[in-house]
Amino acid sequence: MEDDVRLIPLSALQHMLFCPRQCALIHLEQQWAENRYTAEGRILHERADNLGHERRRGIHTAMALPLASEALGLTGVTDVVEFDESQQPTVVRPIEYKRGRPKSHRADEVQLCAQALCLEEMLDVSIKQGALFYGKTRRRKIVLFDDELRALTRRVIADTRALFDNDRTPPAIYEAKRCDHCSLIDACQPQVMGKQRSASRWLARQLQSLDE
Structure with missing residues (x-):
């Protein structure tokens, strides 16, 4: 990746798939406003980020782990990464915390899959699945990183890269x-x-x- 290439925040992928204009307003124009939904999401993420590290029943849990992919030009922080050391080789699972309930679109899944792509590059591992934890249901939704989701995630990365390179907010x-x-x-x-x-x-x- 060239030094002058602008890195894409992992959160931008979720914004891009949900609404390209929202993505541009946040990441190109640096605009942000908080409402009840974003406040609930921020509080949920802060609780996850403040837990640090812990080990329990063979699982090492790391919170707020910095992520990056030189190949894809991505950067960000994951909420939680579980390292299941009871299995060999160690199984790695990214966990993302979201307010509300599972959504009809795949924006959350794309963001989680992008985290997995970063971890695969950083750790030289293969990651089969992760999970989304929703505040309303208080349950994990297992996400399989199959070929379809990986292809969608790479398309969204490419679309976001084009938006950043164009440096214009869509109508x-x-x-x-x-x-x-x-x-x-x-x-x-x-x-x-x-x-x-x-x-x-x-x-x-x-x-x-x-x-x-």
């Missing part, structure tokens, strides 16, 4: 289910910006028709 597209609970809705203004975009397209079509 707003309002979707009530996605936008109304986003902490950046005031900064994004998807309803207003979306209408402006539609008006611009209408004006462009009118001008084109005059030239024909």
Whole structure:
């Protein structure tokens, strides 16, 4: 990886798959706002990060472990990594803490898989699965790092790299289910910006028709 290539935060992959505009607002424009959902998520992550290291029943648990991948240009910190030393070779499992419940999209799974890709490169191991722990259900959701998820994760990494290289924030597209609970809705203004975009397209079509 070239020294001047901008590293992609692991969290950006989740933002990218959820909404490219949100990803750009956070990681290109450095905008952030907190609401109840982000506050709950932050508190959940802080609890995980403050636990440090522990060993129990043959499992070494490491919290807030720094991650990086030179090959993929990724950087970040994982919530929890379990090293199951009762098995040989040692089984490595990344665990990510999330507020709420399992989602219909795969943004959380992509972020977790990217953590696994970093760990595989750093530790020279093969990681078959990890888990997402959701605050509402208080249960782990096992995530298999199969070929489909790995391919999706690499596509999202490539898309995020293209967004960073382009250094431009995508236009707003309002979707009530996605936008109304986003902490950046005031900064994004998807309803207003979306209408402006539609008006611009209408004006462009009118001008084109005059030239024909």
